Amino acid sequence: MGILYITHRLTTCVPDFEDQLLPIDGIKLNLATNPLKVLGIFENNFIxxxxxxxxxxxxxxxxxxxxxxSHFILGNDYLIMYRMDLHNNKDQSFTIGDNIQRSAFLPFKRQIKLSKVSPVNLELEKFKSKQLNESEIGLHLTDKQES
Incomplete structure (x- = not known):
């Protein structure tokens, strides 16, 4: 898992996050100065x-x-799985995949707005995309009509 988040930061993105928390059993986390009070696990999609x-x-x-x-930490498992590379030099930035030359620069001091993303049924989306691509009328439909 390897990710930490603080309740007051999560509240700004997902006000009702406490209703969605998964229970945490037998896990204790500590800082050098004190034990952390873990409320639970929140699973969601982020872009x-x-x-x-x-x-x-x-x-x-x-x-x-x-x-x-005041930030959250991605663990190495996510960095490896999504092929992400974080650069903490003078111009803090991140790169996703092999495209190092054209990496996106993101000043981490700036406030980043995160929005809650609804879960997506990938199989349903693939099916809809395939059906629309194979149909003659699919190219002429609006997003609302596709739904």
Whole structure:
């Protein structure tokens, strides 16, 4: 899992997140100074913008009440799975995939707005896309008509 998030930050994105928390059993997390109060696990989709196309990551967040950090941390498992590379030099940036030359620069000091993304049924989306591509009228439909 490897991801931490603080309740007051998550509240700005998903006000009713507490209703969606998964229980946490037998896991204890500690900082150097004190134990962390873990409320549960929040699983959701997040979209990271990139010049080659946005990346949708389904991530699990440890929701922590008493942590003073103002950011969330992606664990190595996500960095490897989604082929992400974080650069913490003078011009903090990130790269997704092999495209290092055209990496997207993201100033981390700026406030980033995260929006809740509804879960997507990938099989249904693939089926709809295939059916629309194979039909003659599919190219002429609006998004509302496709739904």
């Amino acid at each position: 990271f913008p990139h010049i080659d196309g946005n990346s949708r990551l389904t991530i699990k967040l440890f929701v922590i009440e008493n942590c003073s950090s």
